[in-house]
Amino acid sequence: MARYMSGRSVNLAHTFLDDETALTPATVTVTVTRNGATTATATGPATAAGTVYTFSAGMLPEGVYSVRWDGGATAVDLATVEVIGGPLFTIAELRASDDELTAQRFGTADVKRAREVVESEFQRITGRSFVPRTAFLSVAELPAPGELLPTSDVRSVTVVGGLEAGSVVPVERVGQFAYTPEIPADATGVEVAYGFPSVPDGIHRVGMLYARWLLMAERSAIPDRATSFQPADGGTYTLSTPGRGGAETGLPDVDAVLKGYRPDIVNSVGVA
Structure with a gap:
């Protein structure tokens, strides 16, 4: 998209x-x-x-x-x-971070696509958007009042449809999560504005690191499926591989920063 x-x-x-x-x-x-x-x-x-x-x-x-x-x-x-609401980083910032990222080697469309992949992957890995976004949820898609909304870091919830269309409803938050609010019976759904209002410094830095890797991966001398490699001068190096040992992107610096934004899993047991 x-x-x-x-x-x-x-x-x-x-x-x-x-x-x-x-x-x-x-x-x-x-x-x-x-x-x-x-x-x-x-x-x-x-x-x-x-x-x-x-x-x-x-x-x-x-x-x-x-x-x-x-x-x-x-x-x-x-x-x-x-x-x-804004990008994870600008194209100018990414190009300035590495002399190899010239417009002649990597066109604007390629760089924009890499940035979109980074933004989507970071949200998939952490469950949080680091750029401001707005999603429409129909009445059928909304969790019941008192249950958690499917988006983290909710900024506002606005009524869609009905006599109170355009009105902002109060939201109860617990940390990065928010509960589904009561909405008018004649509403067709809500617009949920969510995501960080500004990109955290660490995410900005590793976002560009990951984008550079995506753009240059096909030029790497290491095969895509390798989990280790042995250089000509001897020794064996084990590679961080997505899906193994808790790695998500395969870039240790990136995974370490993203881990800090992933919520701890808390198991709760309800007593009837």
Whole structure:
């Protein structure tokens, strides 16, 4: 899922493909709809440049959006994009961290993709988002009041649908967790704003370290599946390997920092 930054115009691009064959509809209409909304956020004709179609959706608030690329009888594609409150690190910061990360060797699209992978992996490993995000949860997806919301570090919960749409409901927090609040009976769901409002220094540092590794891994002389290697001058080195010995990324410095943001597992036994 492609990510864009809030406070910037969201400029979308799309290519219609039938496996490896590019399709070129004569006209394409784009509709952008925010998750949980019943009306489109932005809609209009796409601009064609060869096989690439572009559309500017303007500045969109933080959240997840579905995008419909309607090429009529030729092709109709659906995509999902997300607008977040800020990046884990900027591309300029990443390039400045290593002389090898030039634009000639690693294009903007490659670097952005690596950053998105890092952001997603860090959230998967820790259960926490280190960038501000907003998710829509329908009534059917919401845990019962008094149970924990599925997102950590909740910043606010806003009612969607019904007479009180747009109102912010109070949330009870316990550490990084928050309980599902009571919402009006006529609401269709809630928007949960969550994640760190600013990136912690340690996460910022190891985020760039992991991104550099992702970009340069294919140039490494060590085979992808190796768990140890023996250099020409002798000796054997054991590699930190994802999935073994508690390693998640396979980079000890990165895993050590991420471990500090993972909650301890607490087992509780209820007595009836």
